[in-house]
Amino acid sequence: MFNFDFATYLGKEKEGGFSGYIAESNFFIVIEIEEGINAEQGKEILQKIKEEIISLSIQNLASFDQFISRFITKYNLPPSISLASGCLKDKIMYLKTIGEGSIYLNRNNNFAQIIEKDKSASGFLELGDFFVLTTQKFINVLGSDIELKTIFDHRNPQEIVNDLVTQLSGKGDDGAIALLVQHKEDEAEQVRFIDIESQQKDSALNQIKDKGRDFFTTFKELSQRSGKRKIFTLAAVVAILFILIWSVVLGTQRKNLAAANKKVKLTKELVSLKLDQAEEVAFLNLPRSMALLSEAKKEVDKLKKETGKQKESDVKELEQMIKATENKIVKKEDKNYEEFYDLTLDSKGARGSNLYLEKENLNIVDQEKGIVYTLSLSKKSLDKKSASEIKNAKRVASYQDYILIFVDGEGVYKISADGKSKRVIDKDKDWENIVDMWIYNGNLYLLDSGNGDIYKYLVAESGYSEKSSYLKGEAGSVKGANSIAIDSSVYIGLEDQIVKYTAGAKDDFSTSWPEKNVNLTKIFTSSDVEKVYGWDKAKGAVYILGKNGTYERQINSTILSKASDFVVLNNTAYVLVGEKIYKIALD
Structure with a gap:
C-alpha cells in the first residue's frame, strides 16, 4: 500500500496573481500564475480540479498529459501559468511540468532534477522517494538548486518546510511555492x-x-x-x-x-x-x-x-x-602566542588594564600605579607618564605628544609631554555610560553605550568644542555598544555585530558569522591596518573581516580567553594579560 507524507512552502500572496496546490488521492500539483487570475479565482479553479480528480482515470503517460492540457484549456488559464504535477497509478508515478515548473527527486540520497519546463516523464515508485514539485521562482528565492539539494538530511517534509519558512520568509518570496512529497511505509x-x-x-x-x-x-x-x-x-x-x-x-x-x-x-x-x-x-x-x-x-x-x-x-x-x-x-586557525614584553622589567609591580594604539606606539594604563606606559612596538622602548587622575582612568587615547584619559564622573584630562595634567572636557549631564574613546585628526570621539550615541569634540586652540552627535539622525541606535574604532569611517562594536558609519551616515556593512552566539568583546581597526578585527573573549577567537564586513577567517589562541585588551598592527595581534604583552601572528 502506498502512503505519502507532504508539506507545502507558500510565500506571500502575489498581488494580481495566484499560487496554489492540490495534494490528495495520489494526485499532486503546484500552480503559479503571474497575472490574469486573482487568489479567489485561483482557489475556485483548484476546487473544480479536485472534483475532477475523483473520477480521473489514468492509463498511461499520454492520458495524464492530456488531462493536464485539458483542464488548462477548459478553465482558460493564462499563458503565464507554470505548473508541476504528479500522479501515482499502479506503482507508476506520472510527472508533468509546464512553463517554469520543475520536479526534483531524492532517492537513496541521490538528488537530481527529473523534468522542467514543458516536459513529462514516468517511472516506478520506490520506498522513500522524495519529490519536490516547484517553479523557478522558488529556486531563485532559495538561491539555486544546489541549495535545494541540501535541505533533505533525513527530515520529513514538514520539518524541511519549517526550516524553509525561517530561512526564506520575507526575502522576496511573493508567489513562491514548493510541494514536498515523500513516499513512506504503511503503518x-x-x-x-x-x-x-x-x-x-x-x-x-x-x-x-x-x-x-x-x-x-x-x-x-x-x-x-x-x-x-x-x-x-x-x-x-x-x-x-x-x-x-x-x-x-x-x-x-x-x-x-x-x-x-x-x-x-x-x-x-x-x-x-x-x-x-x-x-x-x-x-x-x-x-x-x-x-x-x-x-x-x-x-x-x-x-x-x-x-x-x-x-x-x-x-x-x-x-x-x-x-x-x-x-x-x-577558515579557522589555531595559533600559538609568545611573550612580547614584560612591564615589570621597567616597573616593579606594574599591571595593565587597557590599551590604545597610535601608529606604532602602544599606550597601557596602569590604574594601580597611576601611570600610562607608552611602548614602542618597533624599538621595544618604554616611556611613562604619571598623574593622580590615571588611577581612576576608565579609557585612554593618545595623539602626537599628549595623552587623553577619561575619568568617570569627572570628564576628560589631557596629560602633556611634560607630564602635567589638565581637565579639558568637564563632566556632561547628558553622558550616561561612556565605554570607549578615540582620537582622529586631533578630534575626540566618546562612545556612550547607555544613550547609544557618539559625541564628537573638535580640537581647538583652547581645548575642545562643545559636543555634537556624530550619528545625528541615527542617535540612540547603538545602545549596548562596547567599543569604537576609526579609520576615517567609524566602526562600532555591539554584542553580535559591527556597524559602520561614514560622515555620520550608516554604511552597508554586514557579516555572516561562521558560528552562532558570537559575543564580541571589542573591535579594532585603524587607518594603518587593512582589516576589521572582532575579539570574542569567551571563544578565545579573533574574527578577521574585510572593511565591507565580509567574513574572511578566524584566529583562535588560548591567550585570547585570558586577555583584558588587544590591538593589531602589521598582521600581529598584541594582547594584554596583566603585566605582560603577548603577540600572535595573524598571517
Missing part, C-alpha cells in the same frame, strides 16, 4: 517489521534457556539410570553443553558487533554527505553550511551514545573529519 507494515525485530532480539536468549532446560532434564534422567559408571560420559556432555551455550553467546556478540558496524557505516555515509554539502554551499550560504556541520555533529553524538566504547576509534575519526571540514569552511 501496518512498520508494526509487522517491529514485531519481527523484537522476536529476533529475544531468540538468542530463548535458545540458551531452552538448551539449558533440555540438558538438565536429560542429565537428571541419565544420573538416575547410570550411576557412577556414566559420570565420565556425563561430564563430556556437560562440556559439550557449555560449548553450545558459549557458541550462542558468541553468535549474539557477533550480531551486536555487526549491528554496530552497520551503524558506523551508515553514520559515516551520512556525515560525509553533510560535510560535502556544507562545503558546496559555504560560499553562497555560510549559515546553512554551519547548520549542516551542526547536524553532522549530532549524528556522531548519537552514534557515540548508541555504541559506547565499542566504536570509540570510529567516533574519534568522525569527530576529526568534522573538525577538519569546519576549520576549512570557516
Whole structure:
C-alpha cells in the first residue's frame, strides 16, 4: 500500500496573481500564475480540479498529459501559468511540468532534477522517494538548486518546510511555492517489521534457556539410570553443553558487533554527505553550511551514545573529519602566542588594564600605579607618564605628544609631554555610560553605550568644542555598544555585530558569522591596518573581516580567553594579560 507524507512552502500572496496546490488521492500539483487570475479565482479553479480528480482515470503517460492540457484549456488559464504535477497509478508515478515548473527527486540520497519546463516523464515508485514539485521562482528565492539539494538530511517534509519558512520568509518570496512529497511505509507494515525485530532480539536468549532446560532434564534422567559408571560420559556432555551455550553467546556478540558496524557505516555515509554539502554551499550560504556541520555533529553524538566504547576509534575519526571540514569552511586557525614584553622589567609591580594604539606606539594604563606606559612596538622602548587622575582612568587615547584619559564622573584630562595634567572636557549631564574613546585628526570621539550615541569634540586652540552627535539622525541606535574604532569611517562594536558609519551616515556593512552566539568583546581597526578585527573573549577567537564586513577567517589562541585588551598592527595581534604583552601572528 502506498502512503505519502507532504508539506507545502507558500510565500506571500502575489498581488494580481495566484499560487496554489492540490495534494490528495495520489494526485499532486503546484500552480503559479503571474497575472490574469486573482487568489479567489485561483482557489475556485483548484476546487473544480479536485472534483475532477475523483473520477480521473489514468492509463498511461499520454492520458495524464492530456488531462493536464485539458483542464488548462477548459478553465482558460493564462499563458503565464507554470505548473508541476504528479500522479501515482499502479506503482507508476506520472510527472508533468509546464512553463517554469520543475520536479526534483531524492532517492537513496541521490538528488537530481527529473523534468522542467514543458516536459513529462514516468517511472516506478520506490520506498522513500522524495519529490519536490516547484517553479523557478522558488529556486531563485532559495538561491539555486544546489541549495535545494541540501535541505533533505533525513527530515520529513514538514520539518524541511519549517526550516524553509525561517530561512526564506520575507526575502522576496511573493508567489513562491514548493510541494514536498515523500513516499513512506504503511503503518501496518512498520508494526509487522517491529514485531519481527523484537522476536529476533529475544531468540538468542530463548535458545540458551531452552538448551539449558533440555540438558538438565536429560542429565537428571541419565544420573538416575547410570550411576557412577556414566559420570565420565556425563561430564563430556556437560562440556559439550557449555560449548553450545558459549557458541550462542558468541553468535549474539557477533550480531551486536555487526549491528554496530552497520551503524558506523551508515553514520559515516551520512556525515560525509553533510560535510560535502556544507562545503558546496559555504560560499553562497555560510549559515546553512554551519547548520549542516551542526547536524553532522549530532549524528556522531548519537552514534557515540548508541555504541559506547565499542566504536570509540570510529567516533574519534568522525569527530576529526568534522573538525577538519569546519576549520576549512570557516577558515579557522589555531595559533600559538609568545611573550612580547614584560612591564615589570621597567616597573616593579606594574599591571595593565587597557590599551590604545597610535601608529606604532602602544599606550597601557596602569590604574594601580597611576601611570600610562607608552611602548614602542618597533624599538621595544618604554616611556611613562604619571598623574593622580590615571588611577581612576576608565579609557585612554593618545595623539602626537599628549595623552587623553577619561575619568568617570569627572570628564576628560589631557596629560602633556611634560607630564602635567589638565581637565579639558568637564563632566556632561547628558553622558550616561561612556565605554570607549578615540582620537582622529586631533578630534575626540566618546562612545556612550547607555544613550547609544557618539559625541564628537573638535580640537581647538583652547581645548575642545562643545559636543555634537556624530550619528545625528541615527542617535540612540547603538545602545549596548562596547567599543569604537576609526579609520576615517567609524566602526562600532555591539554584542553580535559591527556597524559602520561614514560622515555620520550608516554604511552597508554586514557579516555572516561562521558560528552562532558570537559575543564580541571589542573591535579594532585603524587607518594603518587593512582589516576589521572582532575579539570574542569567551571563544578565545579573533574574527578577521574585510572593511565591507565580509567574513574572511578566524584566529583562535588560548591567550585570547585570558586577555583584558588587544590591538593589531602589521598582521600581529598584541594582547594584554596583566603585566605582560603577548603577540600572535595573524598571517
